[in-house]
Amino acid sequence: MSATAILAFPPLASLAGDAAEPIPSAKAMPLPSDRALVERAARGDAEAFAVLYRRYERPVFGVLLRLAGGRRALAEEWLQEAFTRVWLGAGTHDPSRGEVRPWIYRIALNTARSELARRHYRTAHVSLDESGLDLPDESAGEKRVAARLDEARRAEVVALALRELPDFMREVIVLRCSRELSFAEMAEATGAPEGTLKSRFHRAVAALRAAVARAEERAR
């Protein structure tokens, strides 16, 4: 990171204040490409970084939450770490070696991998309490509560099942089912050959089915 990038970083408040507001020129001008945003971020343009963050926040968080087996607090921490790495590594992104999208997902994936290795979260944790999922709102109508309970229970079962999968299976099924990356892009992001990923995907689907059945059995 150049010294210019460091000096050009604006005060936090000015950016954070914009977080919920639309970009003023978004309607008048075409949206900047991911590549342009990363190039600007590499030069220390924090507004470009903020646009990139907002563009990828939801899909990347969705992937991280599933990689974390539904542990919301963990996924939030990884999201912060991943985007910190995106900012710090913006200058190292080489457009000739791939697009921004797989690059961002590679960073997110590596963050999850390194944090999982560091925290020894590889073993399955089966406490329903720590899934971090939203609980139904008590004030809502009875049917809504019942429906939300069903949804929450289903989400918990899937979260528990995901935790049982080996990391390489969880990665492939989460990344592909998010529909954010093609198998070719996943190969770029994970470093594994496309054919291997496709074969892993089929095994992961079967493993997830079996894990969901076990989790449902336990939840009864």
Place this chain on the structure above:
Amino acid sequence: MTHPAPGELLDLHFGGEDASRGPAAAHVRGCAACRAVLDDVGWAEGALRALPDTPPAGGLERVLARIDTVRPARERRERRLRTLLPSALALLAGGVAVHEGGAVALLVFLAVGSILTLALAPVLILESQRRS
């Protein structure tokens, strides 16, 4: 009957409109085994959708705050490296000079080093002031 390769079935499921018109699609319409594979893939997608993906509120602020805490440490590390690297290289060059050429080479090395230091000192001082 020859079934499409597992990869082809995945392309069919994830490929959208174009893939649904190919020969693999025609095969799947008449093959219960291949349809079962695709049903499993669809089931997995549905199962994963059960988990929410609403990002945390105020995420950007927290990332920016984290960057602000990480950046000075990284900057210090880079500055330390920039300072230590020339010294380490000079020591290495001195060691090689003594090893290869003895005392005369060492004297030449020290003389050249002194001249370079004197010549570069103003630039280094100005740069250091600018950074601080």
